[in-house]
Amino acid sequence: MSELPAALDVTRAYRMMRLMREFEDQMHVAIARGNVPGFTHLYAGEEASAVGVCLHLADSDVLCSTHRAHGHFLAKGGDIDALALEIFGKDGGACGGKGGSMHVADWSRGMWGANAIIGASVPHAVGAGFAFSYRGERGVAVSFGGDGASNQGAGFESMNLAKILNLPVLFVLEDNGYAETTAAAWACAGRPVDRAAGFGIPGVEVDGTDLVDVWTKVGAGVARARDGGGPSFFHVRVPIFHGHYEGDPETYRAPGEVKKLRAEQDCLVKLRTVALSAGRATAAALDAIDAECATLAARAIERAQAAPFPPLSALTTDVCARF
Amino acid sequence: MAIKTTREAIRDALIAEMERDERVFVIGEDIAGGMGAPGEQDAWGGVFGVTKGLLGRFGRKRVIDTPISETGFLGLGIGAANAGLRPVVEIMFVDFFGVCFDQVLNNMAKFRYMYGGKASTPITVRTSYGAGFGAAAQHSQALYPIFAHIPGIKVALPSNAYDAKGLLTAAIRDEDPVLFFEHKGLYDEACEVPDESYVLPFGEAAVVREGGDCCIVAFGRMVLLARQAADLLAAEGIEVTLVDPRTIAPLDTDTIVEAIEDCGRLVVVDEASPVCGMASEIAALAATRCPCALKAPVQTVTPPAVPIPFSPALEAAYLPTAADIAAAVRRTLQ
Numbered sequence: 154m155s156e157l158p159a160a161l162d163v164t165r166a167y168r169m170m171r172l173m174r175e176f177e178d179q180m181h182v183a184i185a186r187g188n189v190p191g192f193t194h195l196y197a198g199e200e201a202s203a204v205g206v207c208l209h210l211a212d213s214d215v216l217c218s219t220h221r222a223h224g225h226f227l228a229k230g231g232d233i234d235a236l237a238l239e240i241f242g243k244d245g246g247a248c249g250g251k252g253g254s255m256h257v258a259d260w261s262r263g264m265w266g267a268n269a270i271i272g273a274s275v276p277h278a279v280g281a282g283f284a285f286s287y288r289g290e291r292g293v294a295v296s297f298g299g300d301g302a303s304n305q306g307a308g309f310e311s312m313n314l315a316k317i318l319n320l321p322v323l324f325v326l327e328d329n330g331y332a333e334t335t336a337a338a339w340a341c342a343g344r345p346v347d348r349a350a351g352f353g354i355p356g357v358e359v360d361g362t363d364l365v366d367v368w369t370k371v372g373a374g375v376a377r378a379r380d381g382g383g384p385s386f387f388h389v390r391v392p393i394f395h396g397h398y399e400g401d402p403e404t405y406r407a408p409g410e411v412k413k414l415r416a417e418q419d420c421l422v423k424l425r426t427v428a429l430s431a432g433r434a435t436a437a438a439l440d441a442i443d444a445e446c447a448t449l450a451a452r453a454i455e456r457a458q459a460a461p462f463p464p465l466s467a468l469t470t471d472v473c474a475r476f
Numbered sequence: 477m478a479i480k481t482t483r484e485a486i487r488d489a490l491i492a493e494m495e496r497d498e499r500v501f502v503i504g505e506d507i508a509g510g511m512g513a514p515g516e517q518d519a520w521g522g523v524f525g526v527t528k529g530l531l532g533r534f535g536r537k538r539v540i541d542t543p544i545s546e547t548g549f550l551g552l553g554i555g556a557a558n559a560g561l562r563p564v565v566e567i568m569f570v571d572f573f574g575v576c577f578d579q580v581l582n583n584m585a586k587f588r589y590m591y592g593g594k595a596s597t598p599i600t601v602r603t604s605y606g607a608g609f610g611a612a613a614q615h616s617q618a619l620y621p622i623f624a625h626i627p628g629i630k631v632a633l634p635s636n637a638y639d640a641k642g643l644l645t646a647a648i649r650d651e652d653p654v655l656f657f658e659h660k661g662l663y664d665e666a667c668e669v670p671d672e673s674y675v676l677p678f679g680e681a682a683v684v685r686e687g688g689d690c691c692i693v694a695f696g697r698m699v700l701l702a703r704q705a706a707d708l709l710a711a712e713g714i715e716v717t718l719v720d721p722r723t724i725a726p727l728d729t730d731t732i733v734e735a736i737e738d739c740g741r742l743v744v745v746d747e748a749s750p751v752c753g754m755a756s757e758i759a760a761l762a763a764t765r766c767p768c769a770l771k772a773p774v775q776t777v778t779p780p781a782v783p784i785p786f787s788p789a790l791e792a793a794y795l796p797t798a799a800d801i802a803a804a805v806r807r808t809l810q
Binding site: 278 | 501537540542543547548549550551552553554555556557558559578579582583587588589590592593594596627628630650651652
């Protein structure tokens, strides 16, 4: 793993990543108990991507996400209790229980939501970038998409528009190797960075298990976008520790694959090792963070399980502002 | 009061709203024309000349020609609206929604609800529709019922220049996504239109004519034909009530039901395909809200359920006529 830059707040990054991991691993258990409605897609394994990107963002910057958004929601500053309540479809959830796991959002923090149509949110990030540019602001918009989204036309149209209009947009492709069951290695012709290059957009390969690699490379793209340098593209390779969705029998994986990924490709283990050897954190401090995050996640999930459903009057509200 | 075409009335509304509100911008294919090309700029003003002259007034910052990339620039408009701007996006022909419908169906229509009331997408999408121009199957459809079917978006369907200006002004000021349908055959139709801005609220039908013998509910350009039919029938001593809903989402069901109850007879005229269209919707409204008021079976006047043909003879046979409408009214009175 890369050396730790002085400007990187290692403890903060570690805490954000650990909170995501605890939340997702505990959600996995809660879901297996069978009392979470609908479809959930867990982010465990990919934490360094969300955190390495979002450490560069302010609330006024915009993030457009995918169906696998719990990590993006937390990284952008979303409240863990509101997240848990939403996933359980409960009153007080981030979307009042109307969205669920696939639509968690926090608009007050520029987290424009999980969007469960693959590739659909990419042009919205371009629109957010357009609005920053239109108003003469220095904001940036980040579009997260997976390897599945990387084959959707919406992404290509978005890259083309972002380039010709020179907009402050970062396209972050989180490549976890699978679009549901289909291998990215089979489904994606050519290299993603070469696709970006086809639009004249600079693209870099990023090791998504290495927080420092993500933070450093994306940081350069954010600075470039804020200074009017236009869009950039990041191909972030990440492992995925749970299935495509919860309940997925994961028949498409190689035998022992997840065990190997957890042993060799865990961004948290890597960050901890480097932080300790560089003397940037103590084992006791990181252990305390681990314990604190475990408690926060457990409490959020317990509260959400116990919380009431939304009032039935919510069924017909918020269709339109006025109708 | 000045006589203006529908084209001019729409342009009036765009100019007034752009002058009034810095957040309003227009974006679409060839809406100025000539972007990056060696010849003249703004010679087109869109394929129907509606946005001609905006570039000179507002510049390239607010009048944005795009590549042929509907998902991209409609999605851009949605994102810009989420960010608080007031985009007016033009999809050149309604038929082209086939390549960007996800942005309508799953995105602009859903955000407010699925994000728990915390998102707002105040986008206006203008589009042209309608047959009668030899444009054949992929440039002539009247697809507005598909949009009205989707909760979360509003759909305006003006039948004249006056309504077009007031409804477009309302659309741009609305907090929700609006689909604004412009019939190709109405662009050159003219009527009295005030110079100053005004708002026509959505969900308020116009009672164009009050007769009482039979109620005609007509949509978009079909209102024009229904007026002609009403004149034909008046010469025979038949006085019709003509209702123009003006917006189909929301739909002013109360005014329509009242007119049906007053007349006891109903003819619905729609240029959309008859299956799951506005004609069947209004017939269902009569059947559910005021069945006992009906003295005769409901008559619908629509094209047949076929793609739109090219040959002028076939296209003429496809479209409803004033004579068809008059005949339908007479059937209700037999």
